[in-house]
Amino acid sequence: MGLLEYLxxxxxxxxxxxxxxxxxxxxxxxxxxxxxxxxVSVAExxxxxxxxxxxxxxxxxxxxxxxxxxxLQIIDVYLGGCFADVTMRQQAGSVCDVISVVxxxxxxxxxxxxxxxxxxxxxxxxxxxxxxxxxxxxxxxxHFYSDCVSNSLVKGVxxxxxxxxxxxxxxxxxxxxxxxxxxxxxxxxxxxxxxxITKPQLEIYADDVKCxxxxxxxxxxxxxxxxxxxxxxxxxxxxxxxxEGFVKDIVYSSSEFGEVxxxxxxxxxxxxx
Amino acid sequence: MLSVKNLCASIxxxxxxxxxxxxxxxxxxxxxxxxxxxxxSTLASVLAGNEKFTVTDGSVEFMGRNLxxxxxEDRARMGLFLGFQYPVEIPGVTMANFMKMxxxxxxxxxxxxxxxxxxxxxxxxxxSAVVELDSKLTNRAVNExxxxxxxxxxxxxxxxxxxxxxxxxxxxDSGLDIDALRIVATGVTKLHTAENATVVITHYQRLLDYxxxxxxxxLYKGRIIYTGDKTLALKLEKEGYDWLINDYKE
Numbered sequence: 001m002g003l004l005e006y007l008x009x010x011x012x013x014x015x016x017x018x019x020x021x022x023x024x025x026x027x028x029x030x031x032x033x034x035x036x037x038x039x040v041s042v043a044e045x046x047x048x049x050x051x052x053x054x055x056x057x058x059x060x061x062x063x064x065x066x067x068x069x070x071x072l073q074i075i076d077v078y079l080g081g082c083f084a085d086v087t088m089r090q091q092a093g094s095v096c097d098v099i100s101v102v103x104x105x106x107x108x109x110x111x112x113x114x115x116x117x118x119x120x121x122x123x124x125x126x127x128x129x130x131x132x133x134x135x136x137x138x139x140x141x142x143h144f145y146s147d148c149v150s151n152s153l154v155k156g157v158x159x160x161x162x163x164x165x166x167x168x169x170x171x172x173x174x175x176x177x178x179x180x181x182x183x184x185x186x187x188x189x190x191x192x193x194x195x196x197i198t199k200p201q202l203e204i205y206a207d208d209v210k211c212x213x214x215x216x217x218x219x220x221x222x223x224x225x226x227x228x229x230x231x232x233x234x235x236x237x238x239x240x241x242x243x244e245g246f247v248k249d250i251v252y253s254s255s256e257f258g259e260v261x262x263x264x265x266x267x268x269x270x271x272x273x
Numbered sequence: 274m275l276s277v278k279n280l281c282a283s284i285x286x287x288x289x290x291x292x293x294x295x296x297x298x299x300x301x302x303x304x305x306x307x308x309x310x311x312x313x314s315t316l317a318s319v320l321a322g323n324e325k326f327t328v329t330d331g332s333v334e335f336m337g338r339n340l341x342x343x344x345x346e347d348r349a350r351m352g353l354f355l356g357f358q359y360p361v362e363i364p365g366v367t368m369a370n371f372m373k374m375x376x377x378x379x380x381x382x383x384x385x386x387x388x389x390x391x392x393x394x395x396x397x398x399x400x401s402a403v404v405e406l407d408s409k410l411t412n413r414a415v416n417e418x419x420x421x422x423x424x425x426x427x428x429x430x431x432x433x434x435x436x437x438x439x440x441x442x443x444x445x446d447s448g449l450d451i452d453a454l455r456i457v458a459t460g461v462t463k464l465h466t467a468e469n470a471t472v473v474i475t476h477y478q479r480l481l482d483y484x485x486x487x488x489x490x491x492l493y494k495g496r497i498i499y500t501g502d503k504t505l506a507l508k509l510e511k512e513g514y515d516w517l518i519n520d521y522k523e
Binding site: 228231 | 323363
């Protein structure tokens with residue numbers, strides 16, 4: 001079952017602007033569909049969880065103001081070639097958790113402003129491109145204050161003649177001592193004509209920081225494909241299983257939507273030659 | 274069951290197998306020994322269908338079919354199992370998921386329905402007991418973070434799940450401590466029946482204390498230069514290969 005079908009089943013019309021989902025855990029998730037612009041403020045001490053679904057090729061401008069000691073979880077899903085600008089402004093002690101799934105040639109640019117001490121941000125994103133698409137995920141994390149933590153992991157898969165791009169930047173201001181920032185870009189090119197462009201960058205002006213960044217671009221492991229085929233799987237199955245394994249930790253980090261998100265990606269993988 | 278005639282294979286320009294002849298019948302256990310670089314692993318890989326190698330001459334018949342024209346996966350589904358010398362780690366792919374697909378592909382090939390979830394789990398539990406494999410490992414990613422011993426046990430566990438007609442075990446004993454060797458070897462013995470056959474490639478006689486071979490072949494420079502019974506392995510352990518190789522050189 002794909003995401004839209006799931007929403008429909010939960011009584012939310014994918015053609016509408018969204019609604020509220022009540023999970024079996026009792027938790028509530030605000031669903032927003034195709035927002036051209038969105039301004040969300042999370043009040044102090046508040047906890048919010050939002051699922052944002054982009055199905056069209058429009059632009060989307062989203063701003064999240066996250067007050068001191070509040071928390072926000074966003075699951076941001078691109079099923080259409082949307083151009084999105086997403087800004088998170090986090091106050092002291094706030095926690096933001098972003099899971100993003102980018103497909104269909106969408107471009108998602110995330111900016112995280114850590115505007116107070118001890119704010120933390122975790123962003124996990126996966127992009128998957130096929131055909132002639134060009135998918136892009138940008139992540140800029142600005143550490144303006146001391147003692148903040150950020151961790152971004154972006155996984156990319158490019159198939160056929162498509163291009164997948166990651167542009168990352170961690171900025172650490174002079175006063176942002178004891179910053180702990182990580183940025184990791186891991187990518188797989190599925191074929192000779194597929195292309196990955198990755199640009200992990202750091203700009204550090206403070207001296208007492210822990211920062212790391214890394215990027216890898218590789219192909220599917222031929223030995224693993226051979227191993228799986230020796231056990232009776234077809235080459236297609238073996239390749240798909242390996243890609244699923246690669247992106248799984250990202251989509252399943254959203255425990256409620258893991259399965260439907262995995263299903264969305266599988267539907268795309270099935271089309272890749 | 275398996276009939277190899279004058280099999281020659283190369284990798285790139287390099288000729289590795291130079292005319293292998295081997296007949297394996299149901300119920301038999303064959304051991305293939307030989308110095309490093311003699312072509313033992315290549316023989317296993319060529320039988321499994323590894324596309325890195327080119328077959329330049331000869332024929333292989335398996336269960337009445339021309340093995341060489343089948344894909345890797347069809348060979349597997351027909352009942353050819355290769356126990357890898359270096360089992361591959363596959364991050365993110367759980368053993369349970371992988372085995373479910375493998376078992377069901379085998380069933381589909383035989384025209385059978387896929388296994389129901391409950392039945393499959395029961396089978397997993399039952400078969401992991403054959404090699405005393407911790408059932409927790411089946412929830413983990415394939416071979417990822419497994420110890421050397423666990424990886425080899427996992428190979429035999431998969432063999433138990435897939436119930437092959439012919440298992441070719443490539444140095445399944447390498448890197449095992451004494452207890453793990455006993456568990457792996459007795460596992461293989463438990464799986465042996467009058468209907469299936471096993472070919473073990475090994476450097477050590479030790480393994481053959483458990484898996485008692487009907488034939489021991491010595492492979493050297495891409496040919497089987499000598500075939501004997503189980504006492505040959507004991508003699509080789511004591512005297513090495515020199516007497517054979519010298520013989521062969523003359």
